[in-house]
Amino acid sequence: MNNEIPSNLLSKIEYLIFDTRKIVYPETSLFFAITGERKDGHDFIPDAYQKGIRYFVTSQNFEVNEALFPDAFFLQVKAVRVTLQLLVALHRATFTYPVIGITGSNGKTIVKEWLYQLLNTDYQIVRSPRSYNSQIGVPISVWQMKAHHTLGIFEAGISKSREMTALAGVIQPTIGILTSIGDAHKEGFVDYKQKILEKLQLFSNCKQLIYCMEDIDQYLDLPTNRHTLFQQNIQLFSWSREKEATLKIIAEVVQQNTTQVSYAYENEVYIVNIPFVDTASVNNAITCICTLLILKIPFEKIQERLLQLQPIEMRMQLNKGIKNCYVINDSYSNDLSSLSIALDYLQMQAGNKKTTIILSDILQSGLTSEVLYSLVAMELEQRNIQRLIGIGETISKMQFVFDKYVPIQEFYESTEQFLEQNFNRHYDAIPFQDEYILIKGARAFEFEHINAYLEQKVHKTVLEINLSAVVQNLKQYQQKLLPTTKLMAMVKAFSYGSGSIEIARLLQFHQIDYLAVAYTDEGVDLRLGDIKVPIMVMNVDEAGFDALVEYNLEPEIYSFSIYHAFHEYLLKQGIVKYPVHIKLNTGMNRLGFEPTEMEAIGKLLAFNNTMQVQSVFSHLVGSESPALDGFTQQQDGLFSQATTVLSQALAYPFLKHIANSSGIFRHSHLQYDMVRLGIGLYGVDSAQEQNLLLQTVATLKTTIAQIRTVKATETVGYNRNGKLNRDSKIATIRIGYADGYNRKLGNGVGKVIIHGKKAPTIGNICMDMAMIDVTDIPNVKEGDSVELFGNQLPIQQVAKWIDTIAYEVMAGISQRVKRVYLEE
Numbered sequence: 024m025n026n027e028i029p030s031n032l033l034s035k036i037e038y039l040i041f042d043t044r045k046i047v048y049p050e051t052s053l054f055f056a057i058t059g060e061r062k063d064g065h066d067f068i069p070d071a072y073q074k075g076i077r078y079f080v081t082s083q084n085f086e087v088n089e090a091l092f093p094d095a096f097f098l099q100v101k102a103v104r105v106t107l108q109l110l111v112a113l114h115r116a117t118f119t120y121p122v123i124g125i126t127g128s129n130g131k132t133i134v135k136e137w138l139y140q141l142l143n144t145d146y147q148i149v150r151s152p153r154s155y156n157s158q159i160g161v162p163i164s165v166w167q168m169k170a171h172h173t174l175g176i177f178e179a180g181i182s183k184s185r186e187m188t189a190l191a192g193v194i195q196p197t198i199g200i201l202t203s204i205g206d207a208h209k210e211g212f213v214d215y216k217q218k219i220l221e222k223l224q225l226f227s228n229c230k231q232l233i234y235c236m237e238d239i240d241q242y243l244d245l246p247t248n249r250h251t252l253f254q255q256n257i258q259l260f261s262w263s264r265e266k267e268a269t270l271k272i273i274a275e276v277v278q279q280n281t282t283q284v285s286y287a288y289e290n291e292v293y294i295v296n297i298p299f300v301d302t303a304s305v306n307n308a309i310t311c312i313c314t315l316l317i318l319k320i321p322f323e324k325i326q327e328r329l330l331q332l333q334p335i336e337m338r339m340q341l342n343k344g345i346k347n348c349y350v351i352n353d354s355y356s357n358d359l360s361s362l363s364i365a366l367d368y369l370q371m372q373a374g375n376k377k378t379t380i381i382l383s384d385i386l387q388s389g390l391t392s393e394v395l396y397s398l399v400a401m402e403l404e405q406r407n408i409q410r411l412i413g414i415g416e417t418i419s420k421m422q423f424v425f426d427k428y429v430p431i432q433e434f435y436e437s438t439e440q441f442l443e444q445n446f447n448r449h450y451d452a453i454p455f456q457d458e459y460i461l462i463k464g465a466r467a468f469e470f471e472h473i474n475a476y477l478e479q480k481v482h483k484t485v486l487e488i489n490l491s492a493v494v495q496n497l498k499q500y501q502q503k504l505l506p507t508t509k510l511m512a513m514v515k516a517f518s519y520g521s522g523s524i525e526i527a528r529l530l531q532f533h534q535i536d537y538l539a540v541a542y543t544d545e546g547v548d549l550r551l552g553d554i555k556v557p558i559m560v561m562n563v564d565e566a567g568f569d570a571l572v573e574y575n576l577e578p579e580i581y582s583f584s585i586y587h588a589f590h591e592y593l594l595k596q597g598i599v600k601y602p603v604h605i606k607l608n609t610g611m612n613r614l615g616f617e618p619t620e621m622e623a624i625g626k627l628l629a630f631n632n633t634m635q636v637q638s639v640f641s642h643l644v645g646s647e648s649p650a651l652d653g654f655t656q657q658q659d660g661l662f663s664q665a666t667t668v669l670s671q672a673l674a675y676p677f678l679k680h681i682a683n684s685s686g687i688f689r690h691s692h693l694q695y696d697m698v699r700l701g702i703g704l705y706g707v708d709s710a711q712e713q714n715l716l717l718q719t720v721a722t723l724k725t726t727i728a729q730i731r732t733v734k735a736t737e738t739v740g741y742n743r744n745g746k747l748n749r750d751s752k753i754a755t756i757r758i759g760y761a762d763g764y765n766r767k768l769g770n771g772v773g774k775v776i777i778h779g780k781k782a783p784t785i786g787n788i789c790m791d792m793a794m795i796d797v798t799d800i801p802n803v804k805e806g807d808s809v810e811l812f813g814n815q816l817p818i819q820q821v822a823k824w825i826d827t828i829a830y831e832v833m834a835g836i837s838q839r840v841k842r843v844y845l846e847e
Contacts, residue, residue: 043067047405049075055107056081061501111162112192122175124196126222129203130307131178136335137311141328146174147389152360156180161190171389187224199226201234216242227254233313236263341844343479346456350477357465366406371532373459374553378408383464384415396421404428438468446476484725484758486840491847492718508694511537513701524552531556543567546576568592581606581614593633600635607641609658618665625672638678647685647709685709707829722813725758740786751798756809759791763836767825776810
């Protein structure tokens with residue numbers, strides 16, 4: 024054990040690690056034992072050591088047992104996270120090339136990626152992978168800086184005051200960009216002015232700062248206060264539509280899919296075409312123009328490159344593919360950093376299934392081809408990728424470096440050649456089946472064509488499931504729990520319609536303690552999908568006993584009859600101490616033993632010894648309702664008394680749990696040993712808790728099939744129920760009650776979102792189609808996207824329209840609706 028950094032340590036370290044699930048190169052990794060709100064990084068030191076890491080940064084309070092960690096180096100410090108930031112700040116200070124620091128509420132990642140698109144022919148760029156902009160993500164990003172780079176672009180995000188100072192020390196930007204200031208994380212600040220002042224701390228030592236005057240001026244006079252806000256004479260590069268600024272927008276003209284922007288800069292007027300029409304994209308493009316002007320990029324190049332800007336898909340998509348495959352589409356970027364992130368995601372979702380990566384040339388890396396693809400080969404080997412399909416002239420020439428790392432290799436010089444040789448054949452002969460496929464390609468290779476061939480062909484109605492939102496919701500609930508409280512996640516009913524295996528794999532990766540399903544076959548599916556987390560089955564019967572035992576599933580025992588049946592089965596099999604869960608009825612009157620039956624079932628369990636109780640639980644009837652708080656406390660009293668009786672009968676401890684999603688927030692004193700998280704995980708707060716900031720998980724979308732003009736004298740739909748009072752424009756959308764879109768939503772009861780505006784249904788909902796009135800929404804055309812519920816239209820509102828609950832709406836979405844899984 025050491026308390027000082029040896030002089031040669033940093034020369035050995037290439038990777039900074041705080042998550043043992045993402046260890047790839049242990050010999051050259053330094054593990055930081057960071058303590059969060061629920062997990063202590065020191066608890067994972069044995070796992071990190073077992074995986075080969077030998078360098079650790081720990082708290083001074085951590086007692087190192089040197090006998091357990093021979094040949095390991097421990098640096099013990101006051102604050103592990105601060106040490107991570109200081110170490111990377113020292114690393115950053117060794118480089119003198121320009122570094123752009125970006126912060127704001129909206130547009131940070133878009134601006135970063137567009138700057139990369141606009142500047143990668145002029146610079147060797149190192150940038151934040153995806154949106155790595157947190158207190159830990161920023162240091163991990165900046166650690167990537169190397170001598171061969173000539174420009175850094177990093178984003179920084181904060182959610183509360185006093186966070187930006189540390190990030191400013193890590194990034195040390197020379198050019199600052201302040202993007203749009205919006206409502207994100209507003210709860211962490213007193214007001215907008217404080218939020219702006221906190222974000223401006225990133226730029227305290229910048230030479231230049233780019234900002235939009237309309238975003239700032241109503242809260243802060245930046246030119247007047249520059250000397251108190253910044254530590255040196257900073258150059259303010261402002262842009263505005265309304266005021267005199269460094270760059271003044273004179274006119275904007277929308278022309279089909281582009282916006283022609285005229286601006287004045289240094290007494291000259293320039294005209295550029297931006298290939299977007301929405302305000303947010305135009306604003307982000309103007310910010311990029313300002314940055315290019317600071318970097319002295321000639322106007323002709325700015326004009327030319329703007330037209331080549333591509334939309335940024337900031338989310339990996341997991342789709343069901345042909346021939347029982349799953350396809351992860353991640354053509355968002357193609358560099359070593361994003362490749363590593365995508366491979367981790369592939370590994371998490373694939374479990375024990377075969378994995379394939381389709382990879383294009385990696386462009387503008389700044390490394391020699393042999394060094395670059397040797398690093399790629401090692402990344403693939405560490406994740407046990409079984410097949411590599413390389414597309415591009417350079418990767419094809421480098422195939423020799425993959426020989427000892429990837430068992431199966433194929434190389435093609437172009438996307439067209441790959442498609443011609445693999446998909447111009449009979450369906451049964453297409454060489455993909457029962458595997459997980461990661462598509463990772465630079466935009467120039469147009470891998471969307473590959474994705475189109477590999478994706479399962481279904482109609483255009485999709486249910487998008489945002490896996491990153493699931494994780495954020497999980498963390499919201501975990502913040503309310505004691506560190507010792509375990510968490511059981513409900514994935515019954517196809518995870519409330521969201522997809523059982525995909526959700527379960529995500530929860531397993533984030534180390535959930537328990538999963539719960541309704542029926543045995545649901546648990547079997549999870550086990551076949553390589554889910555190893557303990558699984559409780561809530562509704563068991565004799566027909567499922569064999570599968571329970573074969574797949575190590577833990578049944579809920581809720582009555583004497585089911586107890587005796589399972590006991591006899593276990594006796595015949597010679598099985599003792601099989602894990603079970605005891606269900607108590609404390610007021611739901613659905614399933615469960617009565618509290619008065621605890622003594623009897625306790626004696627049976629203790630005497631027969633065929634089962635071992637893992638947990639005892641009950642279900643709150645109205646935890647979301649203040650009017651039922653008295654009954655909730657009555658249930659708790661019965662539960663407490665009954666579990667005490669059972670504890671006296673059994674000679675071993677067991678877990679107790681009664682709190683559900685709304686109970687976690689509204690009745691935090693009922694945590695006991697474990698809580699059960701259900702609908703809240705999927706972004707629905709039935710308790711309407713004001714301090715609960717859940718993110719939308721599920722978005723149901725479809726498209727417009729046809730638009731027609733219908734006279735006021737005519738009707739729409741079956742039984743002529745769709746009556747008109749004016750000449751109307753009616754759109755038919757590709758969804759009906761067979762997809763789970765409730766018939767009660769017809770005849771104007773339901774609304775949908777098109778172009779950000781609500782359009783009412785008209786006429787009855789059909790089996791496969793529905794009609795909507797788009798008369799008052801301009802520029803609607805066939806093929807346009809329609810949102811049925813999601814970020815723009817909360818599912819709770821849809822449920823309210825038809826006098827039901829969000830559970831029913833979500834669980835009712837048909838299996839024929841394609842699920843698309845998104846990872847931010």
